[in-house]
Amino acid sequence: MIAVGEKVLMRGCEAMAEAAIRAGCRFYAGYPITPQSELAEYMARELPKYGGVFIQSESEIAAINMVLGASVTGTRAMTSSSSPGISLKQEGISYLAGCELPAVIANFGRGGPGLGNIAPSDADYFQATKGGGHGDYHNIVLAPYSVQETVELTHLAFDLADRYRNPALILCSGLIAQMMEPVEFMPLKEEKEEKPWALTGARGRPSMVIKSLYLQDVELEGHDLKLQEKYKEIREKEVRVEAQHLEGAKLVVVSFGTAARVAASAVEEAREGGLPVGLIRPVTLFPFPRDFIRKAAEGTDRFLVLELSGGQMVEDVELAVRGRVPVEFYGRMGGVVPSPEEYLAEIRKRL
Amino acid sequence: MKLVFDRPRSMRDKPMHFCPGCSHGIVHRLVAEAIDALGLRERTVAVAPVGCAVFMYEYMDFDVTESPHGRSPAVATGIKRSRPDLFVFTYQGDGDIGAIGLAEIISAANRGENFSVVFVNNTVYGMTGGQMAPTTLLGQRTTTTPRGREAKTEGHPLKMAELISGLEAPYYVARVAVDSPAHIARARKAILRAFQIQVEEKGFSFVEVLGACPLNWGLSPTEAIKRVQEELIPCYPLEVFKDKG
Numbered sequence: 001m002i003a004v005g006e007k008v009l010m011r012g013c014e015a016m017a018e019a020a021i022r023a024g025c026r027f028y029a030g031y032p033i034t035p036q037s038e039l040a041e042y043m044a045r046e047l048p049k050y051g052g053v054f055i056q057s058e059s060e061i062a063a064i065n066m067v068l069g070a071s072v073t074g075t076r077a078m079t080s081s082s083s084p085g086i087s088l089k090q091e092g093i094s095y096l097a098g099c100e101l102p103a104v105i106a107n108f109g110r111g112g113p114g115l116g117n118i119a120p121s122d123a124d125y126f127q128a129t130k131g132g133g134h135g136d137y138h139n140i141v142l143a144p145y146s147v148q149e150t151v152e153l154t155h156l157a158f159d160l161a162d163r164y165r166n167p168a169l170i171l172c173s174g175l176i177a178q179m180m181e182p183v184e185f186m187p188l189k190e191e192k193e194e195k196p197w198a199l200t201g202a203r204g205r206p207s208m209v210i211k212s213l214y215l216q217d218v219e220l221e222g223h224d225l226k227l228q229e230k231y232k233e234i235r236e237k238e239v240r241v242e243a244q245h246l247e248g249a250k251l252v253v254v255s256f257g258t259a260a261r262v263a264a265s266a267v268e269e270a271r272e273g274g275l276p277v278g279l280i281r282p283v284t285l286f287p288f289p290r291d292f293i294r295k296a297a298e299g300t301d302r303f304l305v306l307e308l309s310g311g312q313m314v315e316d317v318e319l320a321v322r323g324r325v326p327v328e329f330y331g332r333m334g335g336v337v338p339s340p341e342e343y344l345a346e347i348r349k350r351l
Numbered sequence: 352m353k354l355v356f357d358r359p360r361s362m363r364d365k366p367m368h369f370c371p372g373c374s375h376g377i378v379h380r381l382v383a384e385a386i387d388a389l390g391l392r393e394r395t396v397a398v399a400p401v402g403c404a405v406f407m408y409e410y411m412d413f414d415v416t417e418s419p420h421g422r423s424p425a426v427a428t429g430i431k432r433s434r435p436d437l438f439v440f441t442y443q444g445d446g447d448i449g450a451i452g453l454a455e456i457i458s459a460a461n462r463g464e465n466f467s468v469v470f471v472n473n474t475v476y477g478m479t480g481g482q483m484a485p486t487t488l489l490g491q492r493t494t495t496t497p498r499g500r501e502a503k504t505e506g507h508p509l510k511m512a513e514l515i516s517g518l519e520a521p522y523y524v525a526r527v528a529v530d531s532p533a534h535i536a537r538a539r540k541a542i543l544r545a546f547q548i549q550v551e552e553k554g555f556s557f558v559e560v561l562g563a564c565p566l567n568w569g570l571s572p573t574e575a576i577k578r579v580q581e582e583l584i585p586c587y588p589l590e591v592f593k594d595k596g
């Protein structure tokens with residue numbers, strides 16, 4: 001096992017697999033799909049060494065339902081895929097949310113819609129943050145922008161999923177799956193979470209049921225209200241956001257994931273050139289740092305949202321800003337990842 | 352006086368919602384009896400289907416989880432693999448297992464997962480109001496085959512027990528019926544055998560149970576039983592298709 005504090009060079013999706021094992025994940029089910037099949041391969045090789053279970057499922061649909069089954073017993077479980085595969089998992093994710101079962105799902109996004117291509121994209125933002133499947137629910141959504149942060153957010157995803165009994169989704173582009181960076185790991189988690197709700201047989205307690213079916217309307221509304229209360233608590237307690245150079249910034253760039261990585265370079269370069277530009281990087285996409293952006297709107301002239309999509313997170317930025325200052329957008333699609341120079345040119349145009 | 356017949360410990364004292372003449376009540380009881388007989392109640396986690404039997408947890412006194420429609424074998428795989436000490440079974444209907452969940456059941460059976468399947472075949476979608484199932488008989492009128500099922504357009508009745516027994520991995524595959532006391536006694540034995548195989552960690556066990564759905568067949572309970580005997584059993588022979596011993 002890689003020692004704690006030791007720096008190793010690893011690609012993002014393999015680092016996520018290693019982090020998941022250290023976070024106590026003992027069940028993984030997945031179906032091969034580019035650009036993240038190495039995660040499943042890593043799990044197949046490593047997970048059994050820790051007494052965990054790896055299953056190559058017959059489909060993405062089966063994978064998420066195997067994860068649901070493992071979660072029913074209180075086992076920390078995850079699946080991973082890329083955009084088209086995540087679409088197939090939506091039924092299961094809705095059931096996880098409805099049954100209040102924790103699970104970690106990783107989406108290494110690729111270009112879409114349809115079969116699209118295998119190049120990096122963040123165009124699954126709507127799907128990840130607004131529900132994705134049927135019914136009133138939210139995933140907890142975390143968006144790393146480096147391999148190191150992928151490791152840290154993988155631990156956090158398992159903790160938050162258990163704390164709130166809710167699916168947690170790690171959303172990052174396929175670039176992070178394949179990008180190799182030096183990374184350090186956290187210690188192996190030894191202690192197990194207390195899960196009195198888990199189904200492990202009715203020994204010494206009344207039998208229990210895990211379900212999302214409530215046939216009576218007011219009964220289901222009661223369950224839905226309970227879920228809404230949970231999302232409210234998540235919104236209040238779990239927002240994570242990073243900001244740079246907001247002081248005196250006439251223009252604030254808002255960006256997440258891979259685009260934010262490029263944007264950070266562009267903003268640094270702009271600042272070195274004396275341009276008054278700042279950066280806000282949402283780390284949690286749900287909960288979205290709405291209040292933080294609202295507050296930033298009081299001290300700047302305009303926002304520029306940079307995404308690897310046709311414009312998705314920009315809608316949440318607009319909601320946060322509420323028309324106080326202009327919110328502009330620049331996005332590339334189809335798997336195109338802009339250079340810092342391209343972003344810098346967009347920043348310059350607006351100052 | 353000696354008590355000779357009582358409610359199984361694994362069942363709750365609760366009136367069932369099933370229609371008169373429905374077979375689910377009998378099959379529920381046979382499952383509960385087998386779990387009692389093997390002393391499994393306190394380590395059972397069952398997977399309830401989508402359909403009439405979703406309320407299994409209202410009548411059974413052991414742990415039950417719901418599953419999305421057709422996905423029960425995947426859910427059961429997740430439960431059993433992460434906790435091999437638990438006793439796990441799925442309870443599925445014909446649309447669940449033979450249509451929307453065909454990939455999940457074939458794949459779980461082919462992996463030889465060590466859980467049991469109780470499959471109730473009543474040749475029709477019950478809860479949604481009597482549409483054609485993959486097991487609907489040729490000529491059978493349903494709300495979506497108003498002129499009767501035709502082989503040319505809807506294909507032939509899907510014989511799940513034969514299909515599963517054609518795979519290498521499954522350990523025990525049988526088809527039974529609950530239309531008569533003699534057949535119920537054989538069904539009881541088959542379910543017990545299937546569950547015993549799991550307890551002995553021998554692998555995948557599968558029991559198809561031919562049942563009646565009088566409401567959606569447009570028949571009285573007695574006519575429905577007659578239909579099981581005269582139409583279902585000739586199409587779906589009652590056999591132990593596979594028992595590795």
